[in-house]
Amino acid sequence: MKTNDFDYNLPEELIAQTPLEVRSNSKLLVVNKNNIDLKHDTFNNIIDYLNEGDVLVLNNTKVIPARLYGVKEDTKANIEILLLNQFSTNAWEALVKPARRVKLGTSISFGNGLLKVVCTEVLDEGIRHFDLIYDGDLEEILDQLGEMPLPPYIHQKLDNQSRYQTVYSKITGSAASPTAGLHFTKELLNNIREKGIIIQYVTLHVGLGTFRPVKVDDVKKHKMHSEFYMMDEKTANILNGAKEEGRNIVAVGTTSVRTLETVMNKYNEFREASGFTDIFIYPGYEFKAVDTLITNFHLPKSTLLMLVSAFSSKEIIMNAYHEAIKQKYRFFSFGDSMIIKNQ
Known part of the structure; x- marks a missing residue:
């Protein structure tokens, strides 16, 4: 498997330089993880793709002006x-x-x-x-x-530093924002709770891996840098209950995915746990924890794009990316979103 397999051409004008005025007004691309069927929507309607009893897992890390x-x-x-x-x-x-x-x-x-x-x-x-x-x-x-450590592809100054934080950020320690969560507002989260969807939090402090491109030709030779993660006992119990009852676990962002899969790989169940993880997920990986993924659009040849491709398939995800480019979706940290699920 070659790094160039995960390359694509992105017009520079589609790289979002600033956040939208209203977080949840971003576009939402709905992807069937098993075929090329696509649907266009807005993130305000994310609740329509979640079911009562689902567990929505958010990364509550807080970015420091690092x-x-x-x-x-x-x-x-x-x-x-x-x-x-x-x-x-x-x-x-x-x-x-x-x-x-x-x-x-x-x-x-x-x-x-x-x-x-x-x-x-x-x-x-x-x-x-x-x-x-x-x-x-x-x-x-x-x-x-300090200054907020905005990614190098963002060239405009961020006037409101809080816009690079999720509305539920709590545990200080990240060098970058878990950007899939930037689309949620407090009102939207309240609506999600009212539908009977269970919201739980894990922590993964985003570190060096976010800033490092894949420099090797062979994907399997890439070395991930480790990042601190944490899951508490309450969250572990709720997630185990969902697994036992066949309810969906919905991960918001690749950082939540990496935390959930790290714990499940280590213990074969969810447990109160903390430590450092260097888990690298790419096509061929068998997911043990996550059923549905909410994520942003990621850089070409990045480990994040590889993870998303592993969750579905490279062909399906690349097809989705090409459609997003055609429809002029906004890309990367302040860009639009996608949800990948069984339809």
């Missing part, structure tokens, strides 16, 4: 870091530019010393480990000094 601009304390050279994974209270993994300037022991200052970081380990591909030094609350300091 992009920081500082200076080396010795040379005053400008350094940019992007915080990715938190190992302990003050120990973080980060992506650095320019990486060549940051060596073991390098000290970088942000906000005239409001925050300092010291490099404790040098890794490949611009990755460094840092100890963070500060007084007070780190989240407040990052809110003051």
